[in-house]
Amino acid sequence: xxxxxxxxxxxxxxxxxxxxxxxxxxxxxxxxxxxxxxxxxxxxxxxxxxxxxxxxxxxxxxxxxxxxxxxxxxxxxxxxxxxxxxxxxxxxxxxxxxxxxxxxxxx
Amino acid sequence: xxxxxxxxxxxxxxxxxxxxxxxxxxxxxxxxxxxxxxxxxxxxxxxxxxxxxxxxxxxxxxxxxxxxxxxxxxxxxxxxxxxxxxxxxxxxxxxxxxxxxxxxxxxxxxxxxxxxx
Numbered sequence: 384x385x386x387x388x389x390x391x392x393x394x395x396x397x398x399x400x401x402x403x404x405x406x407x408x409x410x411x412x413x414x415x416x417x418x419x420x421x422x423x424x425x426x427x428x429x430x431x432x433x434x435x436x437x438x439x440x441x442x443x444x445x446x447x448x449x450x451x452x453x454x455x456x457x458x459x460x461x462x463x464x465x466x467x468x469x470x471x472x473x474x475x476x477x478x479x480x481x482x483x484x485x486x487x488x489x490x
Numbered sequence: 491x492x493x494x495x496x497x498x499x500x501x502x503x504x505x506x507x508x509x510x511x512x513x514x515x516x517x518x519x520x521x522x523x524x525x526x527x528x529x530x531x532x533x534x535x536x537x538x539x540x541x542x543x544x545x546x547x548x549x550x551x552x553x554x555x556x557x558x559x560x561x562x563x564x565x566x567x568x569x570x571x572x573x574x575x576x577x578x579x580x581x582x583x584x585x586x587x588x589x590x591x592x593x594x595x596x597x598x599x600x601x602x603x604x605x606x607x
Contacts, residue, residue, distance in 0.1 A: 442569040470535055474593050478551035479537040
């Protein structure tokens with residue numbers, strides 16, 4: 384199985400900060416990669432697909448980059464509604480696998 | 491715009507089976523992969539398997555092989571996931587999600603399955 388490792392596992396930030404979350408794949412997954420946001424009691428929402436393609440309706444302060452084994456999610460000018468848990472995921476090979484999640488909390 | 495509507499919450503005794511359905515509106519039901527992902531209380535996301543209705547092709551995570559069945563009915567645009575031999579650690583929220591055609595772009599709201607005697 385392809386193992387996805389996110390870092391950090393949690394981070395504290397303030398409104399207006401720019402934050403970066405990193406995800407590393409255990410093998411080359413090209414750009415078969417996505418980022419999700421999940422708020423408590425809600426279904427995950429896909430933010431970014433194909434490593435850097437912003438989904439419709441997702442604010443432009445979210446951006447993704449990377450290919451191969453290293454990927455990043457950057458959130459610029461953090462807003463109150465951005466405090467949530469973020470997951471990375473690969474769909475290069477079965478079984479599809481997720482990172483363990485990054486909890487972004489308010490400082 | 492694709493919308494996925496899942497069936498309601500279930501409470502099941504250990505050893506029984508549960509079937510969760512996911513009705514799709516909009517999008518290309520036949521060629522888009524429909525996945526099932528679960529989340530145990532306080533835990534992360536776990537992909538269980540998928541179906542591509544047009545072939546139909548199914549893929550499963552090894553740990554669920556033999557215990558999970560995924561099907562799709564094109565006439566009703568409904569995918570279903572059945573998990574058997576339920577244990578207490580199967581208590582989770584079960585999500586269906588579909589891609590374009592791959593991935594997990596659109597998600598259902600989730601179905602809570604509680605395994606309890």
